[in-house]
Amino acid sequence: MSRAKALVVLIPAALALLAGVAVASSTSVTITTPKEGQSFSKKRVPQMPIVGGVTFAAASPNTSLFYVRRDGCGTSDDNPHLSISTGTDAGSGCGSLINGIVGAGGDADAGAFVDYPSADGMPLSLDASRNITGTFDIQGFFGPAQAGVMEADVSMEALVNGEGVPIGSVTEMVVLDPTASDNLINFTITPNAALDKTDLSGIDLRLHLHGPYAFSGFVATNGLSFVNVPSYTASVNRAVLLSLDDPTFASPIPVAINSSFNGWSVVIPTPAVGKHTLYAESVQGFDTSSVVARHFSVTK
């Protein structure tokens, strides 16, 4: 490929990337009809069409990968959490004491669980049509006493409009291998269907280990423990709000967005004779555009 051809390919790609970044971080709206300063006769135009353009970030199916982290183990900054960042984690080795009772019939449950709330990667638009999957790599559960079944209760909770809402839970069995340094707990959670396409402000992954053969060990971090959450690349909750003469949008007028999510329209009764202002803003999830205004007047 010649240098010129390469530039031809690269420049649009770079522009697209830039555009993608810009679109992903915001939404915007325009009013194309009426024109600025346009005048309408209430008698001739009893119904006023209002038309505009809008941009939203593409909302495609995605999978959000969160790593289990626990920076600052053993310090006052001990901080179990989920993060989209991986890398070395000083929290690997943080112990869990379970103190099982060896033998059938015992199920030591110290009531100890660990919460891993999200520290970043939010908001997240959940795709509840697909399962949540993940792995806890537990280490240190070895030795002759720790040879048998251990139960792992894994649950996930969402923060929605300031309230905690269960996403789902599962109990997985893991057979502790007394010779293995790593025991993997692979889990699958079917998400709460009511949360499909909901914009989540946070998620929390809770792990509760118990069982007669489990004494102590720890959850390995450093990228070894993680959860995949089905999501969308951006919120699928998109809207354009229109307001007549009220910049606070106290009573927004519902508008129709086209199937390409790049235009909108509505027809309203032509307002009273006089000068008026239309205000519009677009909303995608928690993201709100700048407000645009269009002035027009109505005559008899």
Add this chain to the structure above:
Amino acid sequence: MKSKTIRAALVGAMVAVAALFVATTRARADHDGMHHPIYMPNVNNIGNPALQPPPICCLPGSPFAPGVPVPPNMGYYGGHVQVTPKIYLVFWGWGQAGAFDHTTPGAPTYDPDGAAQRMTNFAKAMGGTDWAGVQTQYYETVNGQNVNIQNPANQFGGTWYDNTNPIHDNVSGLELAQEAQRAVAHFGVTDLNNSQFIIAQPQKYNEAGFNSGAGYCAWHDYTQPQYYPGVQAGISFTNMPYVLNSGTSCGQNSVNSGFYAGRLDGFTIVMGHEIEETVTDPGAEDVINGQNLGGWYDQSAWENGDKCAWVGYTDGITTPSTIPGGLNDITGNDGKKYPVQSLWSNDAAGGTGYCAGAGNDLPA
């Protein structure tokens, strides 16, 4: 001889009465001298002597019994109560720079954890509930007539996000009282007897004693010139720190176990405790120049919230809601759930008294 004997007896009786008066006055003066707010100790400091109310004149205190209801019944000490309570929430400095160290998508920057919203919702929703209804058995006596506390559905006075008067970390009780006085002016309140002001502080700017680990979650008090110089007298106010900073010791996840579902439990438990203590004892046990301004409390000076604080809560080992009088969710008048502690009811348990109102009362 007979008259001398009678005279001597009369003089003796007068001396005895005078001695009792002096002793009582001294005891009351001591009570005055020991004035401090009425603390709500955290879970780990229920029995901390430094956080107990000043002793009532001339009566020994009851032994501390952490986490269980505390008999005996409360008595009326002659001060006013809040017959028609109005609760005013002041979110002091929540929008000020540095008030929080984090943000949450979808939540306002001045309330990233939703605590202000939760407290506001609760203040709006608690009126008319069975929980607040426990208070209707208590009364004030005016001109010989008992006037009972009412439980209207709307006990919410309003909210004020005060970002004009700067807050700072380690604010003093006097500064909180001054903010309460500003709130009186802001809301235009004229009926102080029935009004109370919750001075809620944001994550990073809290009252000095709370920050220092004194062991309490909140306290309420009543402004008097000798305790809050320069502040208008007669304001009932609550020091409401950001209790999430104290985690489980101030109620986080004490009722609801989900990480998010229970994270704000402490805000309504602690604020509810202070609100209802203020309703039944807005004068905060003050004794001024021999006049008792206190409403209802027991002989150990424990108010109706103190007597039922943290009942059943053992930091995750048991579920308090399963224990009569334990912490529990109530349903507000908006249909939503709010975790609260129960309140002491003299009428419960056939008049013996018990913690009630949280939906897990003793069987009738």
